Amino acid sequence: MALRPNLQPDTHLLNVTDEAGKLDFRTIFGNDHPLELEIGSGKGTFLLAISEAKPQTNFIGIEWAREYALFAADRMRRRSRDNVRVVHGEASWWLRCHVPDNSLQALHIYFPDPWPKTRHHKRRLIQVPFIKDVHRILAPGGKLRLVTDHADYFAHMQAVLKEQTWLDLVEFDSPVPLAAGAPQGSIVGTNFERKYIAEGRTFNAAAAVKPGA
Secondary structure (H helix, E strand, C coil), X not given: CCCCCCCCCHHHECCCCHHHCCCCHHHHXXXXXXXXXXXXXXXXXXXXXXXXXXXXXXXXXXXXXXXXXXXXXXXXXXXXXXXXXXXXXXXXXXHHHHCCCCCEEEEEEECCCCCCCHHHHHXXXXXXXXXXXXXXXXXEEEEEEEEECCHHHHHHHHHHHHHCCCCEEECCCCCCCCCCCCXXXXXXXXXXXXXXXXXXXXXXXXXXXXXXX
């Protein structure tokens, strides 16, 4: 189901085959600006805000839901965000297949699916092998930022971050100035965040950096 009629996402939708392997983002964006990536971009609200706040940084947004990916890409086109590309795909595979070593200044993961049932916990994105791959793709000094409204998933995230040995835990800092009118309690300004604030949910955040900067 399209969220907007007459979408024209092609200029900002990044389609690559698995055979393309690791990508040269300098060619994709036409410059060598720093690169950040968001997993679970939804309608692109966070990408829109951070790409305006940091025009000299390039951004990739990965979204599993095709309708949202197309909408977000079209939204970037309409707002002339030439420093953003949107991917429709499965995030962990896309990172392993296409993102070169030491290439990201930041990885943003906000309100990922908590997979609350015990038998589904293995499907959670934040696992030790995933953090190992995050270490591979972050540049020295690059930061992983995590936010969730799900207390059990946050406890799981904390356990994973304590178990892994590649990243150093640091205090979470908001990556972008929040838009005027953002509801009280906002941390990153995503659509999910606004929805959850209206529902009275509380948020937990964590961050880690790759040593060596």
